[in-house]
Amino acid sequence: MADAVVTVFLEKLLSTLSEETRYVNEFREQFNKLQSDLQFMQCFLKEADRVKRKSNNEILRKVMADLRELIYEAEDILADCQLQSRDDDGRSNGWLTCIYPLNLRFQHKTGKRLREINEKISHIRTNIQAFLGIPLFRQVETNVCDDQMDRWSSPVYDHTQVVGLEGDTRKIKDWLFEAKEGLPAIGIVGMGGLGKTTIALKVFNERDIENHFDRRIWVSVSQTFNEEQIMRSILRNLGDASVGDDRGELLRKINQYLLGKRYLIVMDDVWSKDTAWWSRICAGLPKGKGSSIIITTRILEVAQKMGGVEAKLHFPKFLSKDDSWLLFRNIAFAGNGGRCPNSELEVVGQEIVEKCKGLPLAIKAVAGIMLYKPPRLHEWRKTQERFREELAERDDSVMASLQLSYDELPPYLKSCFLSFSVFPEDCVIAKEQLVHWWIGEGFIPLRNGRSSIEAGEDCFAGLSNRCLVEVVDKTYNKTISTCKIHDMVRDLVIKVADDDAFFRPNGLSSRHLGITSEIKMKQLATNLKLRALLSTTKTAEVNKIASAIATKLDECQYLRVLDLSRSIFEMSLTGLLYHIGSLQHLTYLGLSNTHPLIQLPPSLEKLNNLQILDVSYCQNLKMLPPYIVSLKKLRVLDVSHCGSLDCLPKGLGKLSNLEVLLGFRPARSNQSEGCRISELSNLTRLRTLGLQLACGDEIGDSEVQALENHRELQFLSISCFDSHGSDLSAKVDKLCPPQQLDELCLNFYPGKMSPMWLNPVTLPMLRYLSVSSGNIAEMHKTFWGDDNVVWKIEALKLESLTDLGIEWVKLQEVMPLLQIVNVSWCPQLESFPIEDAGFRGGVWTKEDRRICS
Incomplete structure (x- = not known):
């Protein structure tokens, strides 16, 4: 590359x-x-x-x-x-x-x-x-x-769209509903890229399946799995971290959690023909109650050995010609609502689709390429010819389309794409970690004074729109929060990364490495030119790293990115970080969820190039050192969910390059060395701000205008968790956000009535609103606007508001653009819809207290 x-x-x-x-x-x-x-x-x-x-x-x-x-x-x-x-x-x-x-x-x-x-x-x-x-x-x-920027720099394709699988999902759901005795297994068997996982996931997420089963468990079975990992994955799905247990104890716990429950377990992408591990796990699972297992695999023998009988084996078919074309145009013409602009392009598009042979992954990959091509015939013909050349070399439409997709990436996106190579198979990856890495290593082009975070989000959208990245989780407003890549995409990524020494599976002579508990001393000793070293453990897992390896870190003098999140070291973490100041090129330091991090070492002051510092979820962190305010290049400072942190150091307003500040807790009037909320007025580049407020004297009477001049602020979160005193809601009521705010999250608000500024006049550009927990019983009269002014809100989340009473009809009148409603544990809401995405189906009423989401 x-x-x-x-x-x-x-x-x-x-x-x-x-x-x-x-x-x-x-x-x-x-x-x-x-x-x-x-x-x-x-x-x-x-x-x-x-x-x-x-x-x-x-x-x-x-x-x-x-x-x-x-x-x-x-x-x-x-x-x-x-x-x-x-x-x-x-x-x-x-x-x-x-x-x-x-x-x-x-x-x-x-x-x-x-x-x-x-x-x-x-x-x-x-x-x-x-x-x-x-x-x-x-x-x-x-x-x-010319290094042209992408034609589409924001998400334009809805990944939840599924084409041609209605019959498949209906058949498998019928089998699930028929289950009564034992633990029947359903097999979904087919070649790579055929859509096996997509079918299973669609069934798994269907509302009637969610209502039918007490517990639903999804396990991604990598090619290098072991029995213990599978059991720990099942327990994590059940909310148990299960650290330190042996296999017998793990299986006993699983049985306890599932006993008397109707459950569904999906074992996705099983490869091993030796299924003795499954026989042992299955023997320990409770039977009956209508529970079932779904297995997806490329190998028929695997499905049969895991209990799949012939009557309940499903073999997905290739997409029909019409469904193939529908899937293609939904992606390739996503910016035009899925409509092909002219017949000439349709002819070329149909020819390309025909060569994909009905394989969904191949169609999606090549359609993602065409999304970024101008709708001109000669551009499409050129890509068609390239695709034909790739197919001539390898008679595999999926790998040909993926290779072409990589070749057609802009250079800056190639580096971003190859970053997926360091993560283990089936790893769920936080988008935020990727974006921070790309910023830290300088992969992202910054033009015309653009925000680095915004540019990073655009790069992620570039990979997502090209269908090279799969969505795992989204927030209530459909913003992608976590992702993964298909195993066939990963095969390509690993090969290219290995060829170009970006990352090598053996860990030797690489410039980028992932931290796992299996990392070896020689992998660091032979990589003194290392650029990035990141925690790549799967969700809810923890790295355990030997002291000898940890002491090698400060020898990697050209390290730009160091993410130690979710790691436990044999030596003291403070001792490990004692020499971190020698890493003068470091731009991103991630210490999220590292325990017990009590304080940051003095040597951190020497990191003048530091742009991103993440110490979120460090519950024992008591203070940030005063020298933090001298790190002038900081763009991101995340101290969210640090329960022991009282306030941030005085002088934080000097960090004029900050774009993201999360977990900001203002100093109280008696904390003279702490940062007051008034200093926020100097941070005019902020795009994301998370406020943690506990009492009224954190906001002085002269400080209520601290947020008004933040022209760049797009996201604001105000949390009053663990608040005390009766005057906090009155102070928050005066803390007026800037008018151009795009998203607002209000959590644990202590007042009975919503803030006066929460109205369509004060916040005319607001598109996303989330209100969770707290005491709000009614909305201020200004919330309902007037005859001439209504909200522009598109997505609304209401959660755990036990006293809030709102009528659905009235809400619709003031939010005519509303597309998504996510509501849970709000029993006083009246006549709210059960279904989102267009509000299909029945109506939720006070008498029917089911959760609507």
């Missing part, structure tokens, strides 16, 4: 040369030459990568690998130049650095190495051009070289 490495480096180089020219003054001539050569090479590197893969030519492969390594080294030199140009306070010393005697050795060594890199890259440029048959001085058209 030389084009991706070059693109990322050029982004950093151009930024440094234009905004921080004094840092590289001494080496400007060499950096300018490097920039010129690489910009020229950008025009044909993508083609060189493709030719390298197709021809399997070892000479070209080595040339491209050499180029990649040289670019990485140049990037490290650029970063070192920036460090050398700063004093102990993180301020630039400017051109004086270049003549300061102590830096003469660095100056000489760096200048010499840059000249050598330039010479080698010039030689590589000549070799690649000759190999591709490109004349040495040929001018390539500007539009070929």
Whole structure:
């Protein structure tokens, strides 16, 4: 992926040369030459990568690998130049650095190495051009070289849409409802990419299935699973972390939880023909009550050995021609409501779909490519020809479409896509962790002053719209929160990442690694050029890492990203972090849910490049050190769910680059060293803010305007959990959010009436509203607007509001754009709909107290 490495480096180089020219003054001539050569090479590197893969030519492969390594080294030199140009306070010393005697050795060594890199890259440029048959001085058209941003930079395709599976789901649901005795097993058997998991998931999430079973358990069975992992996964589904139990105790617990219950267990993607492990688990499960098992597998023998009888084996068929075309156009023309704009494109589209042979994964992947193509015939013909070439090489429409999808990614998205390679099979991944990684390593192009978080979200949408990422969980407003990738997508990711030393399965000579309990000493000892080291454990699991491995971290001098979330170390965590200040290039530090983190070490003050600091869910963290306010590059500070944290340090308003601040608890009037809420008025770049309020004196009378001038603020969460005193609701009532707010979450509000500012006049742009817990019994009269002003809210969540009484008809009148209603444990609501997404079905009334969501 030389084009991706070059693109990322050029982004950093151009930024440094234009905004921080004094840092590289001494080496400007060499950096300018490097920039010129690489910009020229950008025009044909993508083609060189493709030719390298197709021809399997070892000479070209080595040339491209050499180029990649040289670019990485140049990037490290650029970063070192920036460090050398700063004093102990993180301020630039400017051109004086270049003549300061102590830096003469660095100056000489760096200048010499840059000249050598330039010479080698010039030689590589000549070799690649000759190999591709490109004349040495040929001018390539500007539009070929432009790194165009995506045509669609936000989610446009609804992943919940399923095509052609109605009959499949109906048959399997009928089998489930028929179950009475024993523990019948239903097998869904078919080749990869046929939609086995999609069918099982659709059945699993159907409302009548949810109502029919007391417990529903989904287990992803990886190819490297073991029996204990399966049992722990089942228990996690039942809400039990089960740390430290042996297999016998785990199975006894499962039996206890399920005894007397009607349950459904889905064992997804089983590979092993040795099913003795399942026989042992199944023997310990309670039988009867209408409980059932669903198995998805590519291997018929596996389904049979796990109890699937012939009468209850389902073999999904290929999609019909009509369903294939429907699925394709729903994605390829998602920006046009799924409608093909003209007959010429339809002819090409139909020809492409025909080559997918009815395989849903292949159709989705190639349709995702076309979504990003302009609706011009010659562009579609060109992609059609590329697809035909891929199919000629491998008679596998799924892998051909996936390879083409990767080839067609913009360079910056290739790096983002390959980041999935470090995660284990079937791992559920938090979108936030991915976005923070991409920002920290500089994968994301920042243009025209865009917010880094916004740019990261757009990159994720680029992969999601192309159907390279599968949605696992969404928030109430259908924003993706967690994801995973299909095992066939992962096969491609692993292969490309291995070839390009982005990540290697053996962990050796990689620039990116995932932290698991199995990580070995030699994986760190041989990776001193490591760029990113991240926690990649599956949901609810914890890393256990040996002390010897932990002490190796500070030797990875070029580490940009370090995420130790959900890790337990044999040595003291404070001791581990004692030398973290030596990682001068670190931009993202994740310590979420690490125990027992009580305080941050003094050495953290040296991390002047730090952009993201996440210490969320550290319940024992008592304070943040005052030096936090000197980390001027911080964009994200997350201290949410830190129950022991009283307040943040005074001077936080100096962090003018902050875009995300979560868990902000203002100092009380008697906490002189704490940050008051008034300091928020200086953080004008904030896009996301989470306030944690407990009592009225955290908001002074002169501080109620602290949020009014936040023009960039899109998301605001106000939580009054564990509040005390009777004046807090009166103070919150005066704390008016900015008008352009897009989403508001109000949790544990102590007042009986909603805040006065919660109305369509004060918040005219609000699209998403969540109100949870608290004492609200009625909405303020301003909430209902007037004849001329109504809400623009599209998604509404009401949860655990036992006293709130609202009539559905009245709410509809003031929220005419409402599309999603998510309601639970609100018994006083009247006539609310049972179904969301268009409000199909019956009506929820006070007499029928079922949960509506």
